[in-house]
Amino acid sequence: EAGVAQSPRYKIIEKRQSVAFWCNPISGHATLYWYQQILGQGPKLLIQFQNNGVVDDSQLPKDRFSAERLKGVDSTLKIQPAKLEDSAVYLCASSSSAWGQGRSYNEQFFGPGTRLTVL
């Protein structure tokens, strides 16, 4: 079974430029997550999708970050314009659903991440 795919793996941009990251989740997974992992910190959830709807975007800086999952499969995360503090690894994860049928956590599977450097 193929894992979560992300591209590009690395990106270097100047501040105030725009950048987009792409994620393809595990086939059949309804729930998709984007995390931001700043160097020396744990991942922080930015946004969670259930199919093509947003479940939680409370920590997404909406003045510059946007994300979409138009057909309920692939997703794109965009930053416009980028700031120096956006330098981080952006992780995509997916799970079969947002909450298990047995009222339990549903394991998230993580992609390799995209390392963004803003100069």
Added chain:
Amino acid sequence: GDSVTQMEGPVTLSEEAFLTINCTYTATGYPSLFWYVQYPGEGLQLLLKATKADDKGSNKGFEATYRKETTSFHLEKGSVQVSDSAVYFCALSPYGNNRLAFGKGNQVVVIP
């Protein structure tokens, strides 16, 4: 809000030594607790989990017990190998949803 605190700093130890990484949490209700591992050049992987008080999660020789009275989920391994060198993250998921809140992580370096 829900949060996880891990002990500060990297951990360096010799092969076959005993490993402990401390993790405490703050959460309402009954969260699920996890340890994730990130090997060099790889993505985050679930190492073990526990979903209720007094549960013990175990995998690959690692263990952690969900202690509600001390709000802790410390990771232990009796005899580490060089291949255990990685970054270890403690995390929680609040009951009723699948969100994950992570600690800062601990770099573990095992020297032959």
